[in-house]
Amino acid sequence: MKKITCEIIKDILPLYVDDVVSADTRTMVEEHLAECESCKKEAEAMRKSIKIPLHKTVEKEQAEVLHNLKKTFKNKKIRISIISVLATAGVIAGVYSALVLPKIYIPYEEKDFSIEIVDGNVYANYKGTKEYDGSVTINPTKEKKVAFYLYTNPWNTYIQPLFKREKEEQLIYIGKADEMKEIYYGEFDLVSEDNEAIWENAEKIWIK
Ligand SMILES: [Zn+2]
Numbered sequence: 223m224k225k226i227t228c229e230i231i232k233d234i235l236p237l238y239v240d241d242v243v244s245a246d247t248r249t250m251v252e253e254h255l256a257e258c259e260s261c262k263k264e265a266e267a268m269r270k271s272i273k274i275p276l277h278k279t280v281e282k283e284q285a286e287v288l289h290n291l292k293k294t295f296k297n298k299k300i301r302i303s304i305i306s307v308l309a310t311a312g313v314i315a316g317v318y319s320a321l322v323l324p325k326i327y328i329p330y331e332e333k334d335f336s337i338e339i340v341d342g343n344v345y346a347n348y349k350g351t352k353e354y355d356g357s358v359t360i361n362p363t364k365e366k367k368v369a370f371y372l373y374t375n376p377w378n379t380y381i382q383p384l385f386k387r388e389k390e391e392q393l394i395y396i397g398k399a400d401e402m403k404e405i406y407y408g409e410f411d412l413v414s415e416d417n418e419a420i421w422e423n424a425e426k427i428w429i430k
Contacts, residue, residue, distance in 0.1 A: 226254055231261045239268045321377040327409040328352050328372040330425050337405060337428040338393060344402060345393035346370065353378035357394045358412060360420065366403040369410060369424050370396055403430045 231254050237243050238251045255262045334350030348354060355378050359370040372394065396405060408424025 226250060228254075228258060228261055231255075231258070232264060235261070235265055235268055239265060321381060322355075322375050324375055325355075325358075325373040326375060326379065328354055328374055330371075330407045330427065332427075335407065335427060337396075339399050340393070342399050344368075344396040344399050344405070346372075346396055346405075347393055348372055353382055358410070359396055360410070360412070362397055362401040366401060367406065367421065368397055368402045368404070369406040369408060369420055370394070371407055371409050371424075399430075404428065 231251060234243065234247060234251055238248065243251070251265075255265055328348075328350065331350065334348060336347045336349070338345045338347050346357070352372075352374050354372040355375045357370055357372050360368060362368050396402070404426055405428035406421060406424035407427045408420065410420040410424065
């Protein structure tokens with residue numbers, strides 16, 4: 223068999239490097255490359271110039287796909303955690319509102335209330351058993367009448383007793399002694415402060 227020239231090998235090399243040659247051609251090229259340093263170097267150079275960028279591109283694409291997946295996953299995770307945080311906050315806010323916001327009127331009982339004047343200030347002293355949450359007070363009118371009432375809420379009524387907190391006596395500030403002549407106790411709506419009904423429905427509990 224006539225010895226194959228470098229020219230022929232170099233013609234075939236691109237096909238050989240691309241791996242699209244027949245087994246016979248491959249054997250022929252490999253036999254030549256084993257003996258010919260020049261063609262071997264050319265084949266290696268060709269392999270590098272084809273394979274390395276290809277490899278890099280694939281890697282880059284894979285990395286991008288992976289990166290995008292991670293990003294999507296991360297965003298989803300963040301979105302899910304934001305939603306669950308909001309949902310939890312919503313539930314807590316709902317429970318809080320239901321337990322703390324309702325004002326449950328504490329009815330007047332003479333034995334539970336006393337009016338005390340300390341340093342010119344008028345205070346109500348509530349000695350009843352209910353845990354009160356707060357008080358609503360009307361500013362003294364021009365007739366020097368004042369009304370107030372205490373209220374509790376489901377939290378104080380049902381939840382707080384579970385913790386068995388010691389009930390502390392507290393003076394509830396009503397106003398300045400020289401600004402009032404009569405104190406009433408009764409449930410009223412602050413919006414209708416001028417309504418005479420407040421004084422009709424409330425109980426007069428203190429006269430100067
Ligand atoms: Zn050669």
